[in-house]
Amino acid sequence: MNLELALRMTEAAVRQAVREGVPISVAVLDEGGHLVSFQRMEGAGIAGPGLAQGKAYTAVALRASTAELAPRTAPGGDLHGLPRDGLVCVGGGIPLWADYGEGWRVVGGIGVSGGTTTQDVECAEAAAEVWRTR
Template sequence: MTMEFMRVVTLAEAGSMCAAALAAAGRRGVRVSVGVVDAGGNLVAFQRMDGAEIAGPELAVGKAYTAVANSCATHELTEAAAPGGGLYGLQAASGGRYVVFGGGVPLWWEGRVVGGVGVTGAPDAADDVACAEAAAAVWE
């Protein structure tokens, strides 16, 4: 019997991803929070820029969790979760933990989602997405 190796997101890697997201936010002139979770949606690392919104700890981690749970970027869920969409009400699932607007991206390894990163706080969700993608680029 062979044991299959499952890649995990280490604290050091999560810290590097947080730093990349914050650097991207700094270049964009926005203040954000960033959270990195493992394959089970459990928090590995979190950072919040000085002056970032107070909802950051909940929303950033929620976006990362949602990306893992749905195996897709959270901005891909926005339209489907809106009234009339095929996933309408998704944001109420999992005790309201799902966040269905941009800023969450899954982390992939050998065809499996092994973690996620979530960024929140920018006035425009496109900035959250760009910062999350900068963090994910560190993983890749």
């Protein structure tokens, strides 16, 4: 993960948000959960910055999309009772994978907040596509 790529990813998420008609906050983190790039659109909600970073962090830490984690952390799910400190298990967070010869590993994450869960996922997917086609 580098700054130039992270900026392209946040821009892709913002372009998708414009198409969706929703103001978002978007964060890109590296494999250590450190913020590399962040954008907050004008009019985005006050909770968005924290939620976007939390979704990206969760995707990196648990190596899974937050949309997949949501039902798993609900009552009856295999991860029910997972401590929630710093974790946001709501759609909009996607881990970024890369092959480093010895296998695939998570090298970063994208998090989006501000729209519906579906809109957040769509914006995060737009950013993740930049990663996949780099």
